[in-house]
Amino acid sequence: MQAYRKPTFYSSYNFKKIPQVEARLSKDEIFAIEVISKILPFKTNNYIVDQLINWENVPNDPMYILNFPQREMLSEAHFKRMADAILANQSDKELDFLANQIRMQLNPHPGGQMELNVPSLNGKRIEGLQHKYAETVLSFATYAQTCHAHCTFCFRWPQFVQMDGYKFAIDEARLMLEYLKVHTEVTDVLFTGGDSLFMTADQLSIYIDAILDANLEHIRNIRFGTKTLSYWPYRFISQFDAENTLEIFQKIIRHGKHVAFMAHFNHAIELSTPIVKDALIKIRNTGAEIRSQSPVMKHINDTSDIWADLWKEQVRLGIIPYYMFVARDTGAHDYFSLPLNRTFQIFNEAYKKVSGITRSVRGPVMSAGPGKVHITGISEIMGEKVFNLTFVQGRNPDWVNKPFYAKFDEEADWLEGLKPAFGEKEFFYEKEYKKIMNEADKLLIHS
Ligand code: SF4
Structure with a gap:
């Protein structure tokens, strides 16, 4: 067993101490990191800096x-406002106030996460849970509200900068359990965050034991949403509670439930180190299945070769490719997003380059307000060029797998930018979706 290694974290306060930053970055680049990281979260660690x-x-x-904030992640106007405030030596309080003003203009909660997904029990909202699709409940455990590093594209960024009222938290496993007991339609509990495996084994046990001890037959799958394999694989090898964490996976399996390890790899580089390969073996030896998902992002993984390599390497290492997402419409979206047309081409070209067992992946998928919308093709129907769409998941399960069509649009990069094809006024689900949103609004006003 390797000696326990503790991560060294770097953020806006100490990143200038990273030797490579000092040696490789210009003064302007360092100042840009300082400016952006006042607004968007910035956290990295020694494994990423030294090995990835x-x-x-x-650059x-x-x-x-x-991992590192880039100058173009903010608009010229936002960047200048924050840069001027820093250069004018404004107080931390003033800088925080300005940062929050700018954050509010970056669509902090896309897809109606705040309004629509928080469930209620006996008329009281349970802020640490989300229940969007019938079968799956998401738990945002208090201890998992951060990650081993923060991705610059992350759509959960408001949780990390602690915007007032935006931090989901559940501090009582009991509340989660009460909810699960009465919702027998739920088959999956997805622990997420942040990163669910930022929690120690002891913290994780509070939630897992509550579910297992209650003997809830309808809960079949326990999922862990995590990027730990990519950002801190030592978590499963030499961290003080590595063995206990693996034991938790085995315990869940002994209780007859499936452990779905929802990993998050954006590029094959993340699978290249000896330590991540060792960690993969350890996790697979427990009986857990590892699936992987990622968005397509300009500057990071915007070619079909990168995706084909990533999926091929995943399958070779025993990981099931699961989703290719469209970058979400939040935070630094303008910096990362690609037109849907381009994203679809990347998926299509990559898909052609891999073998049958690698084609378990679905994409490109937009995780949008009404549900997970899958772009299944681009075709010409009755003389009109269209995007072929369908729901993989919908707020109403009846929407799932029902084909619908949007006018082809070269520039559109998200669902809201699409118009219905064939002269239709709206997509088939829109009336019902508006009704669901209105009802959620009324509930919020009265809660
Ligand atoms: S690991 Fe996941 S939750 Fe954490 S910053 Fe990256 S994308 Fe966001």
């Missing part, structure tokens, strides 16, 4: 862009 980033390739290195 190729500093010879900076174009994908792992560098994945």
Whole structure:
């Protein structure tokens, strides 16, 4: 067993101490990091800095862009406001106030996460849970509200900058349990965050034991949403509670439930180190299945070769490719997003390059307000070029797998930018979706 290694974390306060930053970045680049990280979360660690980033390739290195704030992630106007405030030596309080003003303009909660997904029990909202699709409940455990590093594209960024009223938290496993007991339609509990495996084994046990001890037959799958394999694989090898964490997976399996390890790899580089390969073996030896998902992002993984390599390497290492997402419409979306047309081409070209067992992946998928919308093709129907769409998941399960069509649009990069094809006024689900939103609004006003 390797000696326990503790991560060294770097953020806006101490990143200048990273030797590679001092050696490789210009004064302007360092100042840009300082400005952006006042607004968007910035956290990295020594594993990423020393083993994943190729500093010879900076500033174009994908792992560098994945972790370090980039000048173009903010608009010119937002950047200038914050840069001027820093140069004018404004107080921390004033800078925080300005940062919050700018954050509110970056669509902090896309897809109606705040309004629509928080469930109630006996008329009281349970802020640490989300229940969007019938079968799956998401738990945002208090202890998992951070990650081993923060991705610059992350759509959960408001949780990390602690915007008032935006931090989901559940501090009582009991509340989660009460909810699950009465919702027998739920088959899956997805622990997420942040990163669910930022929790220690002891913290994780509070939630897992509550579910297992209650003998809830309808809960079949326990999922862990995590990027730990990519950002801190030592978590499963030499961290003080590595063995206990693996034991938790085995315990769940002994109780007859499936452990779905929902990993998050954006690029094959993340699968290249000896330590991540060791960690994968340890996890698979428990009986857990590892699936992987990622968005397509400009500057990081915007070619079909990168995706084909990523999926092929995943399958070779025993990981099931699961979703390719469209980058979400939040935070630094303008910096990362690609037109849907381009994203679809990347998926299509990559899909052609891999073998049948690798084609378990679905994409490109937009995780939008009404549900998970899958772009299944681009075709010409009755003389009109269209995007072929369907729901993989919908707020109403009846929407799932029902084909619908949007006018082809070269520039559109998200569902809201699409118009119905064939002269229709709205998509088939829109009336019902508006009704669901209105009802959620009324509930919020009265709660
Ligand atoms: S690991 Fe996941 S939750 Fe954490 S910053 Fe990255 S994308 Fe966001």
